[in-house]
Amino acid sequence: MLGMVQKLDQKLPVANEYLLLSGGVREGVVDLDLDELNIYARGTDYDMDFTLLVPALKLHDRNQPVTLDMRHSALCHSWLSLRLFDEGTISKWKDCCTIVDHINGATNYFFSPTKVADWFYDSIRIVLSEIQKKPQRGMPKVEKVEKNGTIISIILGVGSSRMLYDIVPVVSFKGWPAVAQSWLMENHFWDGKITEEEVISGFYLVPACSYKGRKDNEWRLSFARSEVQLKKCISGSLMQAYQACKAIIIKLLSRPKAISPYHLRSMMLWACDRLPANYLAQEDYAAHFLLGLIDDLQHCLVNKMCPNYFIPQCNMLEHLSEETVMLHARKLSSVRSDPTEHLRTAIEHVKAANRLTLELQRRGSTTSIPSPQSDGGDANQPDDRLAKKLQQLVTENPGKSISVFINPDDVTRPHFRIDDKFF
Numbered sequence: 001m002l003g004m005v006q007k008l009d010q011k012l013p014v015a016n017e018y019l020l021l022s023g024g025v026r027e028g029v030v031d032l033d034l035d036e037l038n039i040y041a042r043g044t045d046y047d048m049d050f051t052l053l054v055p056a057l058k059l060h061d062r063n064q065p066v067t068l069d070m071r072h073s074a075l076c077h078s079w080l081s082l083r084l085f086d087e088g089t090i091s092k093w094k095d096c097c098t099i100v101d102h103i104n105g106a107t108n109y110f111f112s113p114t115k116v117a118d119w120f121y122d123s124i125r126i127v128l129s130e131i132q133k134k135p136q137r138g139m140p141k142v143e144k145v146e147k148n149g150t151i152i153s154i155i156l157g158v159g160s161s162r163m164l165y166d167i168v169p170v171v172s173f174k175g176w177p178a179v180a181q182s183w184l185m186e187n188h189f190w191d192g193k194i195t196e197e198e199v200i201s202g203f204y205l206v207p208a209c210s211y212k213g214r215k216d217n218e219w220r221l222s223f224a225r226s227e228v229q230l231k232k233c234i235s236g237s238l239m240q241a242y243q244a245c246k247a248i249i250i251k252l253l254s255r256p257k258a259i260s261p262y263h264l265r266s267m268m269l270w271a272c273d274r275l276p277a278n279y280l281a282q283e284d285y286a287a288h289f290l291l292g293l294i295d296d297l298q299h300c301l302v303n304k305m306c307p308n309y310f311i312p313q314c315n316m317l318e319h320l321s322e323e324t325v326m327l328h329a330r331k332l333s334s335v336r337s338d339p340t341e342h343l344r345t346a347i348e349h350v351k352a353a354n355r356l357t358l359e360l361q362r363r364g365s366t367t368s369i370p371s372p373q374s375d376g377g378d379a380n381q382p383d384d385r386l387a388k389k390l391q392q393l394v395t396e397n398p399g400k401s402i403s404v405f406i407n408p409d410d411v412t413r414p415h416f417r418i419d420d421k422f423f
Contacts, residue, residue, distance in 0.1 A: 028261025
C-alpha cells in the first residue's frame with residue numbers, strides 16, 4: 001500500500017525505511033497526544049496493534065548535531081523549513097506547507113504536520129480504493145480506515161485476526177538534535193551495555209504540537225528509535241511492572257486526558273538512571289517496582305513535573321491545571337491504597353478482551369463466509385499464519401529495532417531488518 005502511495009505522486013522517498021513498533025499509539029509507544037484519537041478496544045475492535053512510523057521526508061546526509069528551528073516553538077518542538085532540502089523536494093511538497101514571506105522578499109516554506117496528514121490520508125484512501133477494485137487471493141480485508149488527528153488508523157482483517165496499525169507520517173533524521181546534546185554528557189543506566197552510537201543513530205519529528213503551539217506548523221521531537229535500543233537494557237521484572245502499571249492507569253486516568261502511558265515510560269527510564277543496577281536486576285521484585293512506579297507517578301502529579309527523558313528541561317506536565325493534577329493524584333492514591341484490587345481489575349479486562357477475540361475467531365472459523373477482498377478460497381489459515389508470524393517477529397525480538405524496507409517497484413517482496421540482520 002505504501003509503495004503505491006509513493007508511486008501516486010512521488011512525494012514519499014523511493015528508498016524508505018519504516019519503523020514498526022509493537023503496540024498502538026494509545027499504548028504510549030510514541031509521544032503523541034491522545035485526546036484526538038477515537039477509542040478502540042482490544043477484543044471488540046482489534047486483536048493486535050502496531051505503530052508504523054513512515055518518513056515523509058528524510059535528512060540523512062548531515063553529521064550530528066542537527067540544529068532545528070525552535071525559535072517559534074516550546075521545548076521539544078520545532079518548525080521545519082524546507083530550506084534544508086533541495087529544490088526538487090520543495091517543489092513536491094510545497095502544497096503541504098505553510099508559507100511565510102520575509103521583508104527581503106524571500107519565501108520560506110514550513111512543512112505542515114496537519115497538511116501532510118491530510119495528504120497522507122487522502123492518498124491512502126485512493127490507493128486502498130484501487131486495491132479493492134482488484135482483490136487478490138489472501139489479501140487482508142480492510143475493516144476500517146480513520147484519520148485520528150494527524151494519525152491514520154487502519155484495521156485489517158487477516159484471516160480471523162484483526163490488526164490495528166496506527167500509521168504516523170514523520171520526518172526522519174540521522175544523528176542527534178543539538179537541543180539534546182547535554183543529555184549525552186550525563187551518566188545513564190545503559191552506559192557500557194549498548195554503545196552511544198546505537199542510542200543516537202537517529203530521531204524523528206512527529207506530527208504533534210505543544211499546548212500553545214500552532215498545529216499547522218509545529219512538530220514534536222521523538223526519540224522512538226533510541227527508546228527501542230534502551231529497552232534492551234531494562235530488566236524483565238521492571239518491564240513487567242511497567243506493563244501492569246500501564247494497564248491500571250490507561251483505565252483509571254483516561255478522563256480528562258492528562259497522563260499518557262508515554263509519561264509512565266519516561267518515569268521508568270528516569271528510575272533506571274536513579275536506582276542501583278543490582279536492585280533493578282532482581283527478578284522477583286516486580287511487585288516492588290510496580291509500587292515504585294505508582295509512587296513516582298504520584299510524585300510527578302503532585303509537583304506537576306515530568307521531565308522528558310532526553311530533553312530534561314522540557315516538563316511534559318507543565319500545561320496541566322492544578323485541578324486536573326490533583327484529581328488524578330487522588331485517583332492514584334486509591335490505587336496505592338489497594339494496588340492488588342486495581343491490578344486484578346486490569347487483568348480481568350485483558351482476559352475479557354482475549355475471550356472476546358477467541359469467540360470472534362471461533363465464529364469466523366465456523367461460518368466460513370468468504371471475504372469480499374478474497375476470491376472465495378479458504379485463505380483463513382495462511383492469513384492467520386501471516387498475522388501470527390508478524391506478532392511472533394515482534395514478541396521474539398524484544399527491544400530490537402525492526403525496520404521494513406519496501407521497493408515501490410516490487411511491493412510483493414517486503415524485507416525485514418532486525419537490528420543489523422536482514423531476512
